[in-house]
Amino acid sequence: MTIAEARERLRRRxxxxxxxxxxxxxxxxxxxxxxxAFITVCETEAMAQAEEAxxxxxxxxxxxxxxxxxxxxxxxxxxxxxxxxxxxILSNFVPPFDATTIEKLRAQGAVFVGKTNMDEFAxxxxxENSAFGPTRNPYDLERVAGGSSGGSAAAVAADECLAALGTxxxxxxxxxxSFCGVVGIKxxxxxxxxxxxxxxxxxxxxxxxxxxxxxxxxxxxxxxxGADPRDSTCSARPxxxxxxxxxxxxxxxxVGVPRExxxxxxxxxxxxxxxxxxxxxxxxGARCVEISLPHTGYAIAAYYVIATAEASANLARYDGVRxxxxxxxxxxxxxxxxxxxxxxxxxxxxxxxxxxFALSAGYYDAYYxxxxxxxxxxxxxFEAAFKTCDVIAAPVAPTTAFKLGEKTDDPLQMYLSDxxxxxxxxxxxxxxxxxxxxxxxxxxxxxxLIGPPFGEEAILRAGDAWERAGGFERRxxxx
Amino acid sequence: xxESKISLEQVRHVARLARLELTAAEEQRLxxxxxxxxxxxxxxxxxxxxxxxxxxxxxxAGTPARxxxxxxxxxxxxxxxxxxxxxxxxxxxxxxxD
Numbered sequence: 001m002t003i004a005e006a007r008e009r010l011r012r013r014x015x016x017x018x019x020x021x022x023x024x025x026x027x028x029x030x031x032x033x034x035x036x037a038f039i040t041v042c043e044t045e046a047m048a049q050a051e052e053a054x055x056x057x058x059x060x061x062x063x064x065x066x067x068x069x070x071x072x073x074x075x076x077x078x079x080x081x082x083x084x085x086x087x088x089i090l091s092n093f094v095p096p097f098d099a100t101t102i103e104k105l106r107a108q109g110a111v112f113v114g115k116t117n118m119d120e121f122a123x124x125x126x127x128e129n130s131a132f133g134p135t136r137n138p139y140d141l142e143r144v145a146g147g148s149s150g151g152s153a154a155a156v157a158a159d160e161c162l163a164a165l166g167t168x169x170x171x172x173x174x175x176x177x178s179f180c181g182v183v184g185i186k187x188x189x190x191x192x193x194x195x196x197x198x199x200x201x202x203x204x205x206x207x208x209x210x211x212x213x214x215x216x217x218x219x220x221x222x223x224x225x226g227a228d229p230r231d232s233t234c235s236a237r238p239x240x241x242x243x244x245x246x247x248x249x250x251x252x253x254x255v256g257v258p259r260e261x262x263x264x265x266x267x268x269x270x271x272x273x274x275x276x277x278x279x280x281x282x283x284x285g286a287r288c289v290e291i292s293l294p295h296t297g298y299a300i301a302a303y304y305v306i307a308t309a310e311a312s313a314n315l316a317r318y319d320g321v322r323x324x325x326x327x328x329x330x331x332x333x334x335x336x337x338x339x340x341x342x343x344x345x346x347x348x349x350x351x352x353x354x355x356x357f358a359l360s361a362g363y364y365d366a367y368y369x370x371x372x373x374x375x376x377x378x379x380x381x382f383e384a385a386f387k388t389c390d391v392i393a394a395p396v397a398p399t400t401a402f403k404l405g406e407k408t409d410d411p412l413q414m415y416l417s418d419x420x421x422x423x424x425x426x427x428x429x430x431x432x433x434x435x436x437x438x439x440x441x442x443x444x445x446x447x448x449l450i451g452p453p454f455g456e457e458a459i460l461r462a463g464d465a466w467e468r469a470g471g472f473e474r475r476x477x478x479x
Numbered sequence: 480x481x482e483s484k485i486s487l488e489q490v491r492h493v494a495r496l497a498r499l500e501l502t503a504a505e506e507q508r509l510x511x512x513x514x515x516x517x518x519x520x521x522x523x524x525x526x527x528x529x530x531x532x533x534x535x536x537x538x539x540a541g542t543p544a545r546x547x548x549x550x551x552x553x554x555x556x557x558x559x560x561x562x563x564x565x566x567x568x569x570x571x572x573x574x575x576x577d
Contacts, residue, residue: 094555121488190538203536229545233538301520312497319498320571323561330577337500349499353509354516356497357485370523372533377526379534412515 003216009350019066021050024069037154039115053109066109071164072153074115077196086130089343099196116151122200129347138477143401146176153180163211169204171421177433178396178446189428190235193228201310214464218242246464251285256389260296273437273445293381299423305371312355379427392450400443434463484517
């Protein structure tokens with residue numbers, strides 16, 4: 001069931017919000033032992049929210065997401081509900097406040113079925129870096145769900161909820177969306193408030209939705225986007241009606257195809273699924289034009305300096321003093337050293353070390369400043385490209401979902417799988433992953449659509465039109 | 480294998496800065512992994528960025544200021560609810576230095 005369908009059935013009182021929540025919770029109970037998409041299931045809270053939603057639906061005061069069951073990545077502060085960021089260091093942390101995004105969804109009467117699994121502090125591309133075990137791919141339980149928002153992607157794919165929230169710093173919404181065969185959107189940087197979202201890299205992090213269709217994703221995006229004085233980076237630009245942008249027409253849209261994104265190392269089945277999608281777009285009246293993003297090859301290097309540097313600052317607050325894990329210690333320095341040693345996983349420690357090094361005296365110019373300059377060049381590539389096209393189409397990842405444990409021995413290999421998503425975060429642009437096919441093993445492949453700044457309408461329109469033209473048929477998952 | 484991009488002593492120094500107590504095994508492993516990653520990152524030096532301005536922010540909001548006024552209410556119990564140790568309205572910690 002999509003949100004659009006659920007909304008209609010709730011409105012007609014064919015089903016109640018309570019029944020919908022119950023169905024999701026039952027589904028969660030049935031598949032979770034195999035999937036592990038949730039860190040915390042909020043049974044009592046969800047049923048209470050559903051009851052309130054039913055009251056509003058009956059009274060006729062029901063916003064678009066009233067009664068809709070959602071999964072929330074465990075990086076969003078939810079008042080009174082444990083928020084762990086999949087880390088031992090926050091395994092007992094209960095926020096005393098809601099993130100702005102959560103407040104907005106509560107105001108809509110949405111139902112939160114639970115907090116979804118993720119890579120620890122959003123650092124990873126497979127959800128294997130979770131202190132609560134990995135999330136498995138609903139299409140093949142021996143494979144990863146992607147990351148860092150793997151739990152949210154898997155939960156939507158497996159019908160544990162109708163939509164979910166994730167975050168995307170280097171691809172963490174788009175890549176799991178691609179691996180799990182669902183839609184995932186990373187909006188323009190600053191489109192959605194980051195207040196109450198635990199920070200990984202503050203100039204890259206962005207809030208975004210997962211859903212089964214582009215229309216559903218547009219709905220959730222519209223509900224959470226907009227100004228927020230509590231996030232000083234948040235844009236005050238008015239939020240357009242994203243649903244209204246879904247006019248179903250891609251004629252005369254120029255689709256830029258970056259030549260640097262179709263090189264060796266990409267799985268041939270991924271390439272053929274993506275090229276197939278481009279051919280279908282052309283058949284619908286869009287015009288594909290080759291573009292160049294010459295600095296693509298430097299994006300991963302720039303990202304792993306900038307993101308880790310920002311992370312080293314953002315994660316300095318986890319010290320055992322005010323919340324979270326506290327290790328026994330005789331003095332405060334020992335307190336910090338031991339709490340952090342015991343509380344952080346290996347990937348988090350690696351990134352903190354890298355970031356600290358890049359910012360340290362004697363290395364700041366060579367690493368951090370240099371990476372910031374390369375960021376300018378990467379941004380410039382996109383600015384130039386959007387002079388000759390309206391949206392850019394690309395793969396999301398070089399492969400479909402890999403096997404659990406396949407890339408965990410070599411951190412650099414894991415990082416290199418972010419190649420197609422990472423530039424979009426560096427440039428602050430909107431990007432969406434929409435399913436476009438399956439490989440020979442039945443694993444989903446995603447098509448990435450990238451827009452100019454605040455160009456969400458353009459990518460939503462293109463994705464929705466193509467989806468509605470039957471460009472893709474969803475297959476059932478194996479759970 | 481390529482010359483190490485970071486020495487064991489540097490790893491220890493960075494761990495001190497980051498307040499991370501590392502085991503000897505972790506130090507060795509991190510030296511290898513960070514060397515590997517820094518070796519990769521070196522490719523940034525292929526680019527001439529002498530005339531390029533750094534990008535610190537990709538949002539358009541700039542650095543807005545707000546009124547220096549209190550907009551929330553004191554809620555000490557809520558704020559202390561997650562404290563590993565508390566003493567009244569204070570977070571209790573081990574002594575700062577021996």
